[in-house]
Amino acid sequence: MAGLWVLLGTLVLGLLAGAVLRARNGKVRAARPAAPSRALPAPVAEALEPATAVTLVQISTTFCAPCRHTRAVLSALADSTDGLRHVDIDVTDQPDVAKELGVLRTPTTLALASDGRELLRVGGVPKGATLLEALRPHLSPVR
Numbered sequence: 001m002a003g004l005w006v007l008l009g010t011l012v013l014g015l016l017a018g019a020v021l022r023a024r025n026g027k028v029r030a031a032r033p034a035a036p037s038r039a040l041p042a043p044v045a046e047a048l049e050p051a052t053a054v055t056l057v058q059i060s061t062t063f064c065a066p067c068r069h070t071r072a073v074l075s076a077l078a079d080s081t082d083g084l085r086h087v088d089i090d091v092t093d094q095p096d097v098a099k100e101l102g103v104l105r106t107p108t109t110l111a112l113a114s115d116g117r118e119l120l121r122v123g124g125v126p127k128g129a130t131l132l133e134a135l136r137p138h139l140s141p142v143r
Contacts, residue, residue, distance in 0.1 A: 025123065025124035025125065026122060026123075026124045026125050026126050026127050026130075027122065027123070027124075028120055028121075028122050028126070028130055028131055028134045029120060029121055029122070029123075030120055031111075031117075031118035031119055031120055031121060040100075040101075040112075040116050041096070041097040041100045041101065043089050043094065043097055044057055044089065044097065044101070044110075044112070044116075045116065047087040047089065048112060048114060048116060049085065049114065050114050051114070052083060052084070052085045052114055053083035053084070053113070053114060053138060053139050053140065054083060054084050054085070054111050054112070054113060054114075054119065054135055054138050054139060055084075055085045055086075055087055055111075055112050055114070056074050056077070056078060056084065056085065056086045056087070056109055056110070056111055056112075057087050057089060057109065057110045057111075057112055058070055058071060058074055058086065058087065058088045058089065058107055058108075058109050059089055059091055059097075059098055059101065059103045059106055059107065059108045059109070059110070060088055060089065060090050060091070060106050060107050061090060061091060061092045061106045062090060062092040063092075064106045064107060066106075066107055066124065066125050067088075067106055067107045069125050070107040070109065070124075070125045070126065071086075071088055071107075073125065073126060073127075073128050074086040074088075074109065074126070076128065077128050077131065077132060081132065081135075081139065082139070083139045083140070084135065084139060091103070091106070104123075105123055105124070107123075107124065107125065108121060108122065108123050108124075109121065109122040109126055109131075111131075111134075111135060111138070113138065119135070119138050120134055120135075
């Protein structure tokens with residue numbers, strides 16, 4: 001009988017964990033305040049362009065299936081929005097980049113201002129319309 005309760009408890013915990021992960025997937029979150037002296041990893045810093053208001057930095061790995069869908073969503077968004085650029089960084093062979101950025105899963109998308117400030121982040125496949133709405137205040141032309 002005890003084994004049945006353990007099985008049911010494990011099943012309930014698994015279902016709850018799955019529901020939480022599903023609810024968080026693709027959700028736009030405000031950036032956490034960064035330490036003032038924290039520099040961006042070199043591959044990320046090199047991807048920024050001063051003339052672009054917001055750069056969407058997608059953190060991916062080689063065998064990540066949702067990363068392909070994320071790439072399609074972000075590329076289409078960047079192609080149709082002035083002041084927005086998409087860059088995909090594969091961290092398969094450079095996990096230190098993901099660690100420095102606090103990325104625990106792929107795909108993760110960071111929206112960075114031209115000065116490197118993190119504006120927001122999305123874990124999982126973003127919803128294009130929701131992401132664009134969250135980015136609107138930051139998409140004024142860079143002067």
